[in-house]
Amino acid sequence: MADRCDISIILPVFNEAKNLAALLDRLLSLGLPRAEVIVVDDGSTDGCGDIAEKRNVKLIRHPYNIGNGAAIRSGIRVARGKLLVFMDGDGQHQPEDIPLLLAEANCYHMVVGARVKGSKLRVHRFLANQIYNAFASYITKFKVEDLTSGFRVLSRKDALRFIDLLPNTFSYPSTLTLAFLRSGLTVKYVPIQTLYRSGQSKISLLADGIRFLLIITKIATLFSPFRVFLPVSAFFFLTGIGYYFYTYITQNRFTNMAVFLLTTSVIIFMMGLVSEQIALLRMERLTSSDTHPVAPGGDEAR
Secondary structure (H helix, E strand, O other): OOOOOOEEEEEEEOOOHHHHHHHHHHHHHOOOOOEEEEEEEEOOOOOHHHHHHOOOOEEEEEOOOOOHHHHHHHHHHHOOOOEEEEOOOOOOOOHHHHHHHHOOOOOOOEEEEEEOOOOOOOHHHHHHHHHHHHHHHHHHOOOOOOOOOOOEEEEHHHHHHHHHHOOOOOOHHHHHHHHHHHOOOOEEEEEEOOOOOOOOOOOOOOHHHHHHHHHHHHHHHHHOOHHHHHHHHHHHHHHHHHHHHHHHHHHOOOOHHHHHHHHHHHHHHHHHHHHHHHHHHHHHHHOOOOOOOEOOOOOEOO
16 A cells, blocks of 8 residues: 555454455555555354455454444544545445546535435335435434435544444444534535345344434434434424313313323423424534545545
């Protein structure tokens, strides 16, 4: 690798020996100028690290499996490029799409490869992604086309700003998306086609699906809590009002349950206001530094 590079391509891998060799060969054949490829072996036991070691890439080894997000964080810390390209190491993303994302990186803070209709994505994962996208769009007031896509381009400077927020798990793309949009940074979605990954997926539909929904809710309350608290408060308020009218008509009295429901709605509403103020203070600290898009091989765009 050259001493100086403009683009760092970061691949987190865990037991992807079947896909890694072909993926790395395709990446290296792109001939991107002043680019480096960083493979983060997250405790693989199938020889992923040995495959990467035989090629002209930078290899980082975790002593044991920590998580996809932890591998991305390790890659960010050692990357030397002004622009970072995140890709999944399972072969579903096509390296030939990298120039499409880089072409937009001069105008946007983050460019994401959005899996469009026709991509080879299993039905249950496609439906789950639609739910996640709708929820994230509601939270951010921005049309999120692919919340969980691990194929994205952003500047190293912006990645370092949010690195401490990234979890160790598969939910790091969701955290990045919400952090960028909440901070007022620009996000561009570029349509891409993905391939079926070979081998067994490491994500369980039921267990990881529920856990992932909870993680998204937690991330949402971290960046835009009032958008979560307000519907819950409104639910208890409307239920309380409805129950009051019902008991007033049928029993001609104001019951304790109606009081409980209305009081709960007020408490949740006030908690939402306090949480919103805390979130604003946190984001003010994160956005205190200058944040402009960085062009490949160029200076910061003004």
